[in-house]
Amino acid sequence: MPDPYIPQQIEPKWQKRWEEDRLYRSVIDPNKPKHYALTMLPYPSGDLHIGHWYAMAPSDVRARYMRMRGYNVLFPMGFDAFGLPAENAAIERGIHPYQWTMANIEKMRRQLKSMGAMFDWEREAITCLPGYYRWTQWFFRKMYDMGLAYRKRAPVDFCPKCNTTLAREQVWGPDRVCERCGTPVIKKELEQWFWRITAYTEELLDFSRIDWPERVVAMQINWVGKSIGANVTFRTERGDPLVVFTTRPDTLWGTTFMVLAPEHPLVDELTAPEYREAVEEYKYFAARQSEIDRLSTEKEKTGLFIGAYAINPVNDERIPIWISDYVLMTYGTGAIMAVPAHDDRDFAFALKFGLPVIPVIDRPDGAARSFVRTGSVREGFAEALAEAGFPTEARNDGFYVSIPGTQADSLHHYIALAREYVRPEAWVEVVGGPWLFVFADGVLSVDSLENERRILERCQQLDPTARECRTVAEMLWRIRSYRGFLFHAEYGPMINSGPLTGTPGDVAVQKTTEWLAERGVGEFTVNYKLRDWCISRQRYWGAPIPIVYCDRCGIVPVPYEDLPVMLPTDAVIPPTGENALKYHEGFLHTTCPQCGGPATRETDTMDTFVCSSWYQYAYLSPYYKEGEPAHADSIPFDPEEGKYWLPVDVYTGGIEHATMHLIYTRFFTKVMRDMGLVDFDEPMTVLRNQGIILGEDGEKMSKSRGNVVAPDDLVERYGTDTVRAYLMFGWRWSQGGPWDSMGIEGVYRWLHRVWNLVLEPGSAGFQPASPKEIADLRRWTHRTIQRVTEDLENFNFNTVVSGLMEFTNALQKAKETAVYGTEAWEEAIETLLLLLAPCCPHIAEELWVRTGRPYSIHQQPWPEYNPELAAEEIITLVVQINGKVRARLEVPADITEEAAKEAALADPAIQRHIAGKKVRKIVYVPGRLVSIVV
């Protein structure tokens, strides 16, 4: 009997040995193809949780697999070490952010090492060290020189009591209060630094060169938010140009009012004196409201008429100008033309505030409805409609008529009938694409503001209840059946649109834009949601922005040679969380690099996303040229390393970074390309995301729920190899799912079985193994190589483990037969260990060495599979009758079609099923099945 499998003994032993032997040191080797595998670096919170393991362990498995495949693999690790929690710890526990961070890194590095991953620790990079942030600042300086960095005023969340700006996560709850003191947060305008990421917008939309998950691509496209349309110039009555952006210039003739963002610069000038007070009040309301109610979906529209009018350039209609918080100053031009007939927001606004609606796009389906009030038509109308084939539906006070869009003339036909029957003191309206009012003396269309008014007045004369209505739309809205017909946002033929009436829907936007351009009142325009990246943070624990303010010279960038601008380590964090740099005299005061006069430093530090935007380059040569002065033409990493390793081949990590981090790092790489630092466009060729491990109860893991799974405990109990294998086996990696404390037991049992399989002697037979037995065993071996290889290629980690389990089960059975001890048996065991090595590196190494094989298994080549050996000799041929499986035949793999069909038809079960029926057709799929149709 061998000694039992005790992972707690063998795992630390091998980890120590591998480290001593520098087994995972990655060094440039021009004779090998390179593979840069990167997994997202953690924030040093102080504890490595199961989510980190889930992300990193399978990534390590794949990196190890690539290494065995003969690649020279770089798989580095580091820490994203600047950020808010360190400042909080400083305030709560009186420990300096630096000490807190470095102590956490110490602990997490130990935890990471317990994973047994092949991280090259000699390339570790910690973003909060001067040797790292010197280059972060260097990038700022380069951006500045390239005209990609600029300063402008922008709002920040500010706590008036703590006198400090707040990060997004420091603002709590729907009331938006300060996390420390509970004071309602206000907006404050500050001068801040921005990077011109928008200079790369179009390029960021190009994913043709990278293999990234569909959903990440979708999220980034959505984030960039490209809209194609036109800028159209309206004029105020005074003559000021008022430009709006619209994606639907084809609806211009339906503009019945304009809406400006409350912060729009023209609002103050345009507001009529008698509205001024109300407008000021609304602006204040909007400034608060947009913050408080950002989350509510069905927000009631609010707004205010400012007493001014604009002229629609296409038809000279005079339209009122409103302000409302549903128009954002930060998008487009901060002003819109409102077309309530074809935009749901404008429609809701118009309905609420009694603004007219003019339809200008026909319905694509051409359908219409009409409500015929009792007494509004002469006798016989219903019968005439029935005869003409119009479907009707009775109601208490009349009946509805559905006018189908299928026949071209049905609308005209209906109107002709209605005119014939309508009584002089009443009317019949038709609501479809156009809205038509049939009076005894003629038909009026809601095709202009003037006609809208005229129709409304006439209806109000005829029907006293209509006098409550401010607009035709409001009157029609009262009739339920019309509601779905009063607004639509589809493309369709233009109607009521002056010279462009009749333009088909598929060319309407283009034709209108051209028409506007010819007249000089509009132009083709593209708009994006993406804004420039505000990198300023009013925080201490970050990389200082290398800028100096001089009374004489103004804004002066710190010279390259003077970098890094050191973050003072003796700063005291105020209990309010305010930026300690503002009070650090030694940091604050400096001399101007240009004139030598007194100057002050920028106290803002950089967003931590800046640090993580280039870390994959830092790993190439961490803290490159520390202590040597930098220059404008420096390179922040060893160019030889860069030339060999870049770009990243496979990047793994959580989907939560789909937008910010993964857009910023793409931006960085494109800037670096334009600087001449790299010669590629995208930082990471392949991206794969893992899912999230939930608590055993299916909920998100959290301390308050008490459902947190601690990896350290698991390692102590089962060993790292079991944890690694279970994280691969338990779920589809990209999906994740609830933790299962029983499931991991199954994996633990499996590794015990592997241990015993390899070390316990089998019962060698007295007879030699038959050729068939040998072939069967070798088939198992080579099929398993094939499966496991393919699954690792495709990140299908769960089936890698299940494949190895099946192989183990098969070997368990074979062990009791004559094949035990044969060459084929040794091949099988050796293969099992090699295939196991990436997943469970410790047990694989232990068994490898114990069975007399040369250390280290991790330096062995990945086994090749032989397709001939993997091929089946005997296959199961399925016989279907009318698609149902009726028999399974064991036949030689190379059976001919005729022989297969013959065998199928000869089978007694098949005979029974086709007895008395006529065989119409036989489909043969080689190696698979015979399908008989009767």
Add this chain to the structure above:
RNA sequence: GGGGCGGUGGCGGAACGGUAGACGCCGGGGACUUAAAAUCCUCUGUCCGCAAGGACGUGCGGGUUCGAAUCCCGCCCGCCCCACCA
């Protein structure tokens, strides 16, 4: 509202358009043991049947096909992201 991902046994999940449910967990039965744990063997989608065998079965409804979990159309449900973006 827009976009993405998903829906298969009691559970996690397998399945180039071709044997649905591999592998593992849970559960049943058995061996070993004074006993338990561990380990090993074995059964395990549902229904009918003593059995042989048969019927049903991948969220729902259609379609394509000799054959659909897989492809197409229309729905329903869940999760995630974005969201008054003109």
